[in-house]
Amino acid sequence: MKAQVLVIGLGLIGGSLAKALQRHEGIHVAGYDADALTARKAFKMGIIHSSPPSLERAASEADFIIFATPVGATVKLMEQSKFWDLKEGVILSDTGSTKQVIMEAAENLQHIFIGGHPMAGSHKSGVEAAKDVLFENAFYILTPGKLASEANISQLKGLLSVTKAKIEVLAAADHDHMTAVVSHFPHLIAASLVHQLDKESEYSFTRQLAAGGFRDITRIASSDPVMWRDITTQNKDMIVEQMDNWMEEMQQLKYLLEQNDPHAIQQYFHQAKMVRDELPIAGHGALYSVFDLYIDIPDVPGIISELTGYLAEEQISIVNLRILETREDVFGILVLSFQTSEDRERAKNCFARRTVYDSYIS
Ligand SMILES: NC(=O)C1=CN([C@@H]2O[C@H](COP(=O)(O)OP(=O)(O)OC[C@H]3O[C@@H](n4cnc5c(N)ncnc54)[C@H](O)[C@@H]3O)[C@@H](O)[C@H]2O)C=CC1
Numbered sequence: 001m002k003a004q005v006l007v008i009g010l011g012l013i014g015g016s017l018a019k020a021l022q023r024h025e026g027i028h029v030a031g032y033d034a035d036a037l038t039a040r041k042a043f044k045m046g047i048i049h050s051s052p053p054s055l056e057r058a059a060s061e062a063d064f065i066i067f068a069t070p071v072g073a074t075v076k077l078m079e080q081s082k083f084w085d086l087k088e089g090v091i092l093s094d095t096g097s098t099k100q101v102i103m104e105a106a107e108n109l110q111h112i113f114i115g116g117h118p119m120a121g122s123h124k125s126g127v128e129a130a131k132d133v134l135f136e137n138a139f140y141i142l143t144p145g146k147l148a149s150e151a152n153i154s155q156l157k158g159l160l161s162v163t164k165a166k167i168e169v170l171a172a173a174d175h176d177h178m179t180a181v182v183s184h185f186p187h188l189i190a191a192s193l194v195h196q197l198d199k200e201s202e203y204s205f206t207r208q209l210a211a212g213g214f215r216d217i218t219r220i221a222s223s224d225p226v227m228w229r230d231i232t233t234q235n236k237d238m239i240v241e242q243m244d245n246w247m248e249e250m251q252q253l254k255y256l257l258e259q260n261d262p263h264a265i266q267q268y269f270h271q272a273k274m275v276r277d278e279l280p281i282a283g284h285g286a287l288y289s290v291f292d293l294y295i296d297i298p299d300v301p302g303i304i305s306e307l308t309g310y311l312a313e314e315q316i317s318i319v320n321l322r323i324l325e326t327r328e329d330v331f332g333i334l335v336l337s338f339q340t341s342e343d344r345e346r347a348k349n350c351f352a353r354r355t356v357y358d359s360y361i362s
């Protein structure tokens, strides 16, 4: 494939995409960021082939332009793009977490626009967190605009194929409904739980007790506030609808507790467990591709460095590490996260060969 690609916004998502697109032979990936230091870093890290000083000039040379900026900035850039002297046949796309407002903005463009949302990421942001394998096995949603033909969609799919993501075409409204349920509204829950902890004034020791469960459920509250401000305001109606559903759910749960019926309460948890346990495992249909490996470990000094040392010797990278529980004399659970299922399998084999500890995939 021979093409000139311009990625605008070189943070976690733009940086990861730019790096992955370099897997195509013959493609030149130019990158632009409003923050000149980020653009310089991206170039030095080999994430982009070139860092053009003029956005307008770089845009005029591109066959594909991908906006990977916070969705508020993306809408403004799309407005500006009307004044750029773009190539005939150029395909514009984005990576934003919302699609309806973006696609409304696309209605006013004279050029082909196909909305995009790679549904993989993390609570981290910035070019330093970018990885070319970020989108492997994740869904990548496309929302074609009115000027996009089947051939144009195929062209963009061809470009994105090297990300190894699973590409699906959806209507923008359907996308925003589903992401409100599984991503946007849960983000508000995470943030609100942290606020609730912060307001706890009676027992100042409470936050010291915030253990695995609280950390798991609130991890995404550490994400970039600007990005989430934009997502929340752009998908406000769908999120408010989820909030109404949630309040109704809480009312029912409150009633269940007030009734103090142990059987009904157990049934509530049982039903939730069944649904949760049957969710597709990450990388095979879930939103985000992180491949977790659970290892039962004793609470002895040096155990974590011993295990991660074996992985380092076998050149297996981990993307995250956490301990679910450790108490004296009791085995704890170390959870190691890997970027790919192959890495997880290699780690599992490595521990089976080199240690006596059980490791398993939940
Ligand atoms: N973080 C995540 O896990 C995911 C994010 N997304 C979406 O991808 C987009 C980018 O998100 P991240 O990469 O996480 O954000 P980020 O904060 O890591 O990177 C955004 C980059 O855009 C640059 N930028 C901001 N305004 C700009 C402008 N007007 N012109 C040029 N550059 C500008 C910033 O300097 C920054 O380097 C957002 O729309 C987000 O909704 C999609 C999937 C996952």
Ligand SMILES: O=C(O)C(=O)Cc1ccc(O)cc1
Binding pocket: 096, 097, 118, 119, 120, 121, 122, 123, 183, 220, 288
């Ligand atoms: O870290 C996580 O689990 C995320 O929620 C990452 C994420 C953020 C925004 C998206 O549109 C998609 C994925």
